[in-house]
Amino acid sequence: xxxxxxxxxxxxxxEPAQARTVPFTRTLHAEWVKFRSLRSTxxxxxCLFAVGLGITALSLSSAGSQYETTIAxxxxxxxxxLSLTAYIVAQLIIGVLGILVxxxxxxxGLIQTSVAATPRRHRLLAAKVMVATAVAAAAGQALMFGxxxxxxxxxxxxxxxxxxxxxxxxxxxxxxxxxxxxxIALLSVALGTLLRATAGALATLVGIVFLVPALAGLFPSWxxxxxxxxxxxxxxxxLETVPNPDYPHPWLNFGGMCLAVLAVLTAAFVVFRRRDx
Amino acid sequence: xxxxxxxxxxxxxxxxxxxxxxxxxxxxxxxxxxxxxxGAGKSTTMKMIIGLAAPTRGTVAIGGRRYDDLTVPLTxxxxxxxAGAVHGSRKARDHLLALAVSNGLPRHRVDDVLARTGLEGxxxxxxxxxxxxxxxxxxxxxxxxxxxxxxxxxxPVNGLDPDGIRWIRGFMRSLAGEGRAVLVSSHLMSEMxxxxxxxxxxGQGRLIADTSxxxxxxxxxxxxxxxxxxxPDSFATRLAAxxxxxxxxxxxxxxxxxxTSEEIxxxxxxxGVTLSELTPQQASLxxxxxxxxxxxxxxxxxAA
Numbered sequence: 393x394x395x396x397x398x399x400x401x402x403x404x405x406x407e408p409a410q411a412r413t414v415p416f417t418r419t420l421h422a423e424w425v426k427f428r429s430l431r432s433t434x435x436x437x438x439c440l441f442a443v444g445l446g447i448t449a450l451s452l453s454s455a456g457s458q459y460e461t462t463i464a465x466x467x468x469x470x471x472x473x474l475s476l477t478a479y480i481v482a483q484l485i486i487g488v489l490g491i492l493v494x495x496x497x498x499x500x501g502l503i504q505t506s507v508a509a510t511p512r513r514h515r516l517l518a519a520k521v522m523v524a525t526a527v528a529a530a531a532g533q534a535l536m537f538g539x540x541x542x543x544x545x546x547x548x549x550x551x552x553x554x555x556x557x558x559x560x561x562x563x564x565x566x567x568x569x570x571x572x573x574x575x576i577a578l579l580s581v582a583l584g585t586l587l588r589a590t591a592g593a594l595a596t597l598v599g600i601v602f603l604v605p606a607l608a609g610l611f612p613s614w615x616x617x618x619x620x621x622x623x624x625x626x627x628x629x630x631l632e633t634v635p636n637p638d639y640p641h642p643w644l645n646f647g648g649m650c651l652a653v654l655a656v657l658t659a660a661f662v663v664f665r666r667r668d669x
Numbered sequence: 670x671x672x673x674x675x676x677x678x679x680x681x682x683x684x685x686x687x688x689x690x691x692x693x694x695x696x697x698x699x700x701x702x703x704x705x706x707x708g709a710g711k712s713t714t715m716k717m718i719i720g721l722a723a724p725t726r727g728t729v730a731i732g733g734r735r736y737d738d739l740t741v742p743l744t745x746x747x748x749x750x751x752a753g754a755v756h757g758s759r760k761a762r763d764h765l766l767a768l769a770v771s772n773g774l775p776r777h778r779v780d781d782v783l784a785r786t787g788l789e790g791x792x793x794x795x796x797x798x799x800x801x802x803x804x805x806x807x808x809x810x811x812x813x814x815x816x817x818x819x820x821x822x823x824x825p826v827n828g829l830d831p832d833g834i835r836w837i838r839g840f841m842r843s844l845a846g847e848g849r850a851v852l853v854s855s856h857l858m859s860e861m862x863x864x865x866x867x868x869x870x871x872g873q874g875r876l877i878a879d880t881s882x883x884x885x886x887x888x889x890x891x892x893x894x895x896x897x898x899x900x901p902d903s904f905a906t907r908l909a910a911x912x913x914x915x916x917x918x919x920x921x922x923x924x925x926x927x928x929t930s931e932e933i934x935x936x937x938x939x940x941g942v943t944l945s946e947l948t949p950q951q952a953s954l955x956x957x958x959x960x961x962x963x964x965x966x967x968x969x970x971x972a973a
Binding site for chain 1: 716719723736739740741743746748751753754755756758759763764768772811
């Protein structure tokens with residue numbers, strides 16, 4: 393039998409079996425088996441949708457009076473962004489998912505077995521990153537589109553101006569919400585790897601997405617660039633369809649946030665390779 | 670035939686030297702007992718062997734290669750460092766499947782090792798509900814997934830009941846019998862006496878002994894004889910004259926080494942000495958081990 397993917401293997405077994413290398417897809421598949429075989433994965437995902445859609449429904453239940461206040465104050469009305477506010481809590485739940493992919497192995501000691509089975513550590517971490525990000529991307533997009541349609545239906549039922557997915561800028565905002573959540577998943581895996589403990593990584597993530605934005609007003613002007621790319625701040629501006637004077641080019645802000653996330657992820661790869669397990 | 674070659678291995682954590690210039694070989698076809706008191710550096714050495722910890726100096730070669738260079742590691746080395754290192758809410762089969770898949774091993778290997786370790790019945794159960802003995806079996810099952818030539822177990826009998834201990838002992842012996850190199854650590858000499866063919870003893874990270882089990886027994890296993898007689902002092906002199914070493918035991922008994930109980934009995938008859946007790950004492954390997962490592966125990970309890 394000669395399969396196209398098989399490496400050149402001599403007919404006589406003079407060459408030891410270890411001459412074959414394990415393709416990266418195997419590492420990826422193994423991480424997927426680990427990920428799907430934990431109940432907590434599915435509970436967390438169920439929680440993501442229950443909480444996410446719940447927040448959307450709650451926040452838009454009194455959209456009628458909200459609309460009147462907004463108009464009276466001469467503020468722009470952005471029905472798309474309103475239906476996506478669930479991202480604020482969703483990023484934390486997605487973050488838990490990403491963090492646990494790494495820290496649950498440190499908590500149980502399984503990381504030793506994993507590294508012994510895959511001594512090329514960058515592969516192991518890359519597989520974890522890819523599994524967590526792919527799931528976050530799928531779940532994040534599903535949640536953002538779900539929230540959008542539920543939200544617009546609720547607005548329509550209260551006779552408030554609402555958006556349709558074909559309106560200018562709407563699709564990119566909703567899909568941008570899913571991308572934003574994927575980037576948060578990347579950040580979470582990196583934080584989990586750097587800190588190795590669920591509590592520490594989660595506290596750091598909460599600090600990043602909630603605490604720092606709450607204190608953003610205190611930042612001196614020379615740190616304004618940080619505000620521009622910070623998650624929940626400039627990084628999340630892509631979820632708005634009405635131009636925001638603070639962030640005139642929201643995709644640049646999001647791009648900046650992604651670069652920052654990649655920097656943290658790079659640090660995680662370096663540390664994971666060097667550190668004793 | 671694959672062996673592990675540890676060469677001048679050293680590990681420092683800051684100023685502290687945990688493993689100090691350690692060299693030994695783990696040969697195929699036998700069980701090598703890796704013995705040392707708690708904190709002697711056994712686990713650290715094992716971690717360095719499989720690339721989990723980076724040595725400060727020195728090298729480890731498995732079949733001539735570094736562990737990190739093994740392309741399909743599970744087919745060459747099976748390692749069990751900590752049986753508790755499993756995710757409690759994962760099913761036993763999934764735990765093994767993830768490992769098998771990561772090295773591209775066929776799925777039927779999972780069933781093979783479950784059968785070999787007697788875990789078929791609980792394959793679909795979550796590991797969190799497993800007893801320590803079952804976790805230990807699961808850990809051993811994982812080491813066998815790739816049918817490796819080299820096996821490494823860190824304190825595999827710790828906390829097991831007598832049944833589990835016997836099973837693991839038998840298992841180690843059979844693995845070595847199949848020609849594999851088996852490295853087993855323990856802090857109990859008595860455990861090694863029944864399992865190991867070869868002994869590597871370390872204390873405070875340094876090599877204390879590297880010898881075959883039988884040689885170690887010969888050197889350290891010489892027994893003593895407990896002798897009781899109404900006239901201990903004069904008999905002690907006669908024993909010493911006959912070439913034995915005599916110590917005073919409890920309640921004016923004599924502890925004699927260098928002569929068998931038969932020889933002592935004959936000597937007593939010859940001199941017409943009445944003996945009220947003549948008991949051969951089993952040599953304790955544990956004592957020999959303690960003697961060997963007494964200078965290198967990390968925390969010593971003060972004698973009461």
